Amino acid sequence: MAKVNPFRGVRYNPKAVPNAIDALAPPYDVISPEAQKSLYDRHDRNVVRLILGVIRDGDTDDNNRYTRSAKTLSSWLGDHTLIREDEPALYVYAQDYFIDGKKLQRVGFICRRLIEPLGQSIYPHERTLSGPKVDRLMLTRACKMNFSPVFGLYSDPERKVDGILKSIMNLVSADVDATDDEQVRHRMWILTDREAISEIQTLLENKPVVIADGHHRYETALNYRNERRAAENPKGPQNYDYALMYLSNSHGEGFTVLPTHRLVKEFATPGVDKILSLLGGLFTATQAPLDAQNMEPQVTALREAGLKAPSFIMIAEGKSYLLTLKKDIYQAQIGEGLSAALKMLDVTILQEVIFEKALGISREMVADKKVINYTIDPSEAARGVLEGPVKIAFLLNPTDVAKVIEVATAGGVMPQKSTYFYPKLISGLVFNPLE
Secondary structure, eight states: OSSSOOOOEEEEEETTTTSSTTBBBOGGGGOHHHHHHHHHHHHOOOOOHHHOOOOOOOSSSSHHHHHHHHHHHHHHHHHHHHESSSSSEEEEEEEEETTTEEEEEEHHHHEEEEOOOOOSEEEEOOOOOOHHHHHHHHHHHHOOOOOOOOEEEETTTTTTHHHHHHHHHHHHHHHHHEEETOEEEEEEEEEHHEEEEEEHHHTTTTOOOEOOOOOOOHHHHHHHHHHHHHHHHHOOGGGGGEEEEEETTTSOOEEEEOOEEEEEOOSSOOOOHHHHHHTTTTTTEEEEOOOOOHHHHHHHHHHHHTSSOEEEEEETEEEEEEEEEOOOHHHHHOTTEEEHHHHHHHHHIIIIIIIIIIIIIOOHHTOOTEEEEEEEEEEEEHHHOOOOOOOEEOOOOOHHHHHHHHHHTTTOOOTTTTOESSSOBSSOOOBEOOO
């Protein structure tokens, strides 16, 4: 059976929600309680009511955020707020956005991808947490629908698939065109041309996929499939044998990976002098003034140092320190059992050396939000240290996309929150029915 497939998606009826942005929302895992309320208030048909329902006092097994999502879904299908595609389609998806004043565009498409155990032709690149997988499985059981796509990368150096997608984009107007609060423009084209779909399937049939974002969603889809197959023992392929997936070319234009900085909170960290002493054999340290309102000097110094060797900005006790790795000593002493590619990643060095050896923060502790939080904003990291409750923060350079592919396809797994692919995929464009 083909691995990449068109499908009869469920999507918003433009007659029911004429202004598309009213129905759309960020991925569930980046929606704060304040944003959740704002999305609820924005429109009574916003997808947040499906993907991240409100938890209420008195919730029971029979009446909770998941059962309410299922009831809402049924209601919207019944009143034609949501409609089913008449014929199988791929959904071309373009995002136009600005980074540092430069306009970029990332292009891909949404499909149904055959679910396989991780490591066969679909590879993770980060460790996952158990909590989100339980939450997403509960929602999938209740609604029998994939609401948000997994973000997957494939390798197409010749950009043949990109050429097909862009020809569609240039041929007709988008079926969905919406600009979000971050001024990212999201456009979607419904592709039903069988010849174009077949060509895309052929080009990608033997291509491995690396999960860029949505590890929890993919593992949830895998667990749900296994659950249903064990209970039903079907003879042929079923809708739940496929996951909703957005696929984009890792060699395409418009890729932005932002660093995810680490904020250490409820932990008895050693003093700065002790930390620098522990790290002195492996890092050079340069102190610099700290101004939380202007972190550009730190970001620039970090970027320039990172061109020569893995580097970090450590913020502690009101000061900033540029830590630059002594590569030769590190390679000889640290990282036994790690692949060469994984061993030299900044996120690995931070975990294996700085966290575990200097601060005593284990991998298990990193998974505890009481100990470690994350941000993509350097100023937020600095303010957290200066104003509390952050004890110490570490700024990182972004992880290169090619390194993500190299590590993942070699079977390596990076620490949690190693990457932040920007912009995030918006939720609410199209859903994948599992029945």
